[in-house]
Amino acid sequence: MSQPSPKTSASQSLSGSRPRRVAVVLFNLGGPDAPEAVRPFLFNLFADPAIIRLPNPFRFLIASLISGRRAKPATEIYAQLGGKSPLLENTEAQAAALEAALGADPGAEPAADGAETKVFIAMRYWHPMSAETAARVKAYDPDLVVLLPLYPQFSTTTTASSAKVWHETAKTVGLTAPTRLLCCYPTQAGFIDASADLIRPLYEAAKAHGTPRVLFSAHGLPKKVVAGGDPYQWQCERTAESIAAALGIEHLDWVNCYQSRVGPMEWIGPSTDAEIRRAGQDGVPILVVPMAFVSEHSETLVEIEIEYRHLAKEAGVPHFTRVPTVGVHPGFIDGLARLVRQTVAGKAAVCAHNGDRICPPNFPGCPQARR
Ligand SMILES: C=CC1=C(C)c2cc3[nH]c(cc4nc(cc5[nH]c(cc1n2)c(C)c5CCC(=O)O)C(CCC(=O)O)=C4C)c(C)c3C=C
Ligand SMILES: [Fe+2]
Numbered sequence: 001m002s003q004p005s006p007k008t009s010a011s012q013s014l015s016g017s018r019p020r021r022v023a024v025v026l027f028n029l030g031g032p033d034a035p036e037a038v039r040p041f042l043f044n045l046f047a048d049p050a051i052i053r054l055p056n057p058f059r060f061l062i063a064s065l066i067s068g069r070r071a072k073p074a075t076e077i078y079a080q081l082g083g084k085s086p087l088l089e090n091t092e093a094q095a096a097a098l099e100a101a102l103g104a105d106p107g108a109e110p111a112a113d114g115a116e117t118k119v120f121i122a123m124r125y126w127h128p129m130s131a132e133t134a135a136r137v138k139a140y141d142p143d144l145v146v147l148l149p150l151y152p153q154f155s156t157t158t159t160a161s162s163a164k165v166w167h168e169t170a171k172t173v174g175l176t177a178p179t180r181l182l183c184c185y186p187t188q189a190g191f192i193d194a195s196a197d198l199i200r201p202l203y204e205a206a207k208a209h210g211t212p213r214v215l216f217s218a219h220g221l222p223k224k225v226v227a228g229g230d231p232y233q234w235q236c237e238r239t240a241e242s243i244a245a246a247l248g249i250e251h252l253d254w255v256n257c258y259q260s261r262v263g264p265m266e267w268i269g270p271s272t273d274a275e276i277r278r279a280g281q282d283g284v285p286i287l288v289v290p291m292a293f294v295s296e297h298s299e300t301l302v303e304i305e306i307e308y309r310h311l312a313k314e315a316g317v318p319h320f321t322r323v324p325t326v327g328v329h330p331g332f333i334d335g336l337a338r339l340v341r342q343t344v345a346g347k348a349a350v351c352a353h354n355g356d357r358i359c360p361p362n363f364p365g366c367p368q369a370r371r
């Protein structure tokens with residue numbers, strides 16, 4: 001880890017000058033790093049007011065109850081991955097790739113003007129969490145902080161929850177540098193083209209088994225959250241249409257569906273399992289594209305790879321393909337680097353879900369329009 005280079009003034013304002021030292025903070029969910037961590041990880045998740053919308057002490061009570069009940073099945077899920085989630089190591093690989101991409105091309109557009117950039121990780125429900133990362137970012141002493149969620153689509157349950165905790169924690173540790181949140185990028189070219197790139201050869205291979213159907217499968221949300229104004233489903237639909245268009249396959253058979261439901265509430269649909277059964281009835285091969293996740297973890301490596309593959313076999317689907325997440329695909333990483341540069345340059349991308357542009361006022365599905 002390099003030492004920060006000297007700056008003219010620690011409290012240098014951004015107005016009228018480009019930042020010289022930028023901290024990019026990647027937000028992700030976090031996952032248990034050992035079997036003993038599963039229950040406290042789940043407690044942190046269900047104690048989040050963005051997930052369980054109750055005041056305390058009821059929320060903590062419910063979180064304690066649900067995490068206790070869910071710990072056993074969740075531990076079994078993580079046991080299939082060696083007892084831990086691979087999310088942190090995969091996010092670290094993305095952080096290293098992004099840092100390299102940001103440092104590698106000083107001539108890129110828009111120019112970063114020689115700003116030194118360091119990439120950090122703040123997980124929401126397991127380590128490293130905001131408190132430890134905010135302290136490390138403060139020690140780096142940046143003159144700009146860019147918050148970059150590894151969630152292409154904005155949700156109150158993910159990006160907004162992480163941003164809220166980040167701002168509270170930054171205040172607690174005395175991190176006062178100007179901070180910009182890059183809210184979302186569901187149709188950003190780098191993300192979309194990298195996704196299409198990964199699908200194309202697998203689609204060609206699946207054609208040997210019939211005309212494939214592409215299932216763009218996103219993590220679901222309770223219907224109530226969407227009815228409350230969460231733009232996540234709207235943005236997921238835009239991602240699915242954009243990847244489908246980028247594939248450039250005539251008469252492509254595709255559907256947008258939702259996985260990973262937990263709890264008794266009604267969730268948005270159609271569900272991925274219902275779509276797998278329908279594909280079985282129709283006798284078509286399927287490709288499952290995890291379009292709301294950008295790296296591998298339990299929801300892709302267990303739920304899709306093991307559980308859905310098994311369900312597809314039972315349902316009579318002739319051929320099942322799990323498409324990998326974009327991970328460190330150079331097109332995806334370069335797309336993120338471009339968004340960061342735009343944000344640093346103050347040009348755009350504070351809200352990047354409308355391509356690479358700031359959304360017009362009250363643009364449907366834009367989280368900025370709801371403030
Ligand atoms: C697009 C990203 C995600 C949204 C939206 C989201 C909402 C959401 N999640 C739960 C409950 C659980 N999620 C769990 C795991 C998990 N969730 C996401 C992403 C989103 N969640 C990821 C990346 C992961 C995987 C973590 C890992 O494996 O490392 C879990 C734990 C696993 C399990 O028990 O199945 C729960 C529980 C809710 C309730 C919710 C919206 C209200
Ligand atoms: Fe989740």
Ligand SMILES: [Fe+2]
Nearest residue numbers: 351353359366
């Ligand atoms: Fe937007």
